Amino acid sequence: MSGELFPLPAAEIAPGAVHVPGWLDTQEQLRLLAACREWAKPPAGLRTVRMPNGGQMSVRTVCLGWHWYPYGYARTVVDGDGAPVKPFPAPLGALARRAVAATLGEEEAARYEPDIALVNFYGHGARMGMHRDKEERSAAPVVSLSLGDTCTFRFGNTENRGRPWTDVELRSGDLFVFGGPSRFAHHGVPRTFPGTAEPVLGLRGRVNVTVRVGGFGNSDSSGGSGY
Numbered sequence: 001m002s003g004e005l006f007p008l009p010a011a012e013i014a015p016g017a018v019h020v021p022g023w024l025d026t027q028e029q030l031r032l033l034a035a036c037r038e039w040a041k042p043p044a045g046l047r048t049v050r051m052p053n054g055g056q057m058s059v060r061t062v063c064l065g066w067h068w069y070p071y072g073y074a075r076t077v078v079d080g081d082g083a084p085v086k087p088f089p090a091p092l093g094a095l096a097r098r099a100v101a102a103t104l105g106e107e108e109a110a111r112y113e114p115d116i117a118l119v120n121f122y123g124h125g126a127r128m129g130m131h132r133d134k135e136e137r138s139a140a141p142v143v144s145l146s147l148g149d150t151c152t153f154r155f156g157n158t159e160n161r162g163r164p165w166t167d168v169e170l171r172s173g174d175l176f177v178f179g180g181p182s183r184f185a186h187h188g189v190p191r192t193f194p195g196t197a198e199p200v201l202g203l204r205g206r207v208n209v210t211v212r213v214g215g216f217g218n219s220d221s222s223g224g225s226g227y
């Protein structure tokens with residue numbers, strides 16, 4: 001739990017978008033965080049993403065299963081050290097399937113076969129602008145797990161990056177799943193709250209893991225711009 005005396009109830013933020021506070025207990029958070037630290041190591045480790053316009057993202061990222069770059073997926077770190085992407089770990093897939101079962105139901109979970117994870121690290125002042133997770137060729141849900149510092153997660157609409165949106169506080173251990181009519185909704189992280197992570201985690205900053213279904217078969221995928 002995230003330090004709450006009583007865990008907050010799950011909330012449907014938009015149709016198909018569900019927030020479950022305190023879904024991972026402290027032991028599960030520690031286990032996932034330890035795995036993230038392993039995944040972050042080179043080769044194909046944590047990297048700063050450069051955008052086609054020359055800017056760079058303030059969030060640092062490591063990918064599993066398929067490598068995301070702006071804007072597509074590849075099997076190797078095409079915009080970094082060139083190494084093959086680390087495999088997608090089966091236990092993370094099982095955890096994500098449990099998350100789908102807990103939020104969208106057993107039927108959705110039974111056909112959920114994720115093959116991608118993006119692990120994002122937010123240091124002091126890091127943010128993520130409003131965007132859609134649109135490089136996947138599947139409408140299967142995205143499962144998001146948060147560790148460390150609390151953040152404001154802005155969940156918007158499918159039409160544009162502006163309002164209407166709902167701001168949700170995501171704390172360590174929280175689950176957020178977006179599927180169905182919300183799968184391609186805009187979302188972002190306008191701010192984190194430094195120093196709010198529980199000391200037991202030994203983490204300064206925030207880590208977010210999103211699990212996804214690529215739907216690519218065996219071929220590389222390119223969003224068409226940049227590479």
Ligand SMILES: O=C(O)CCC(=O)C(=O)O
Pocket residue numbers: 118120128133144153187188189208210
């Ligand atoms: O950090 C988060 O909570 C969201 C991350 C995200 O939207 C992404 O990786 O595409």
Ligand SMILES: [Fe+2]
Pocket residue numbers: 131132133187
């Ligand atoms: Fe996203």
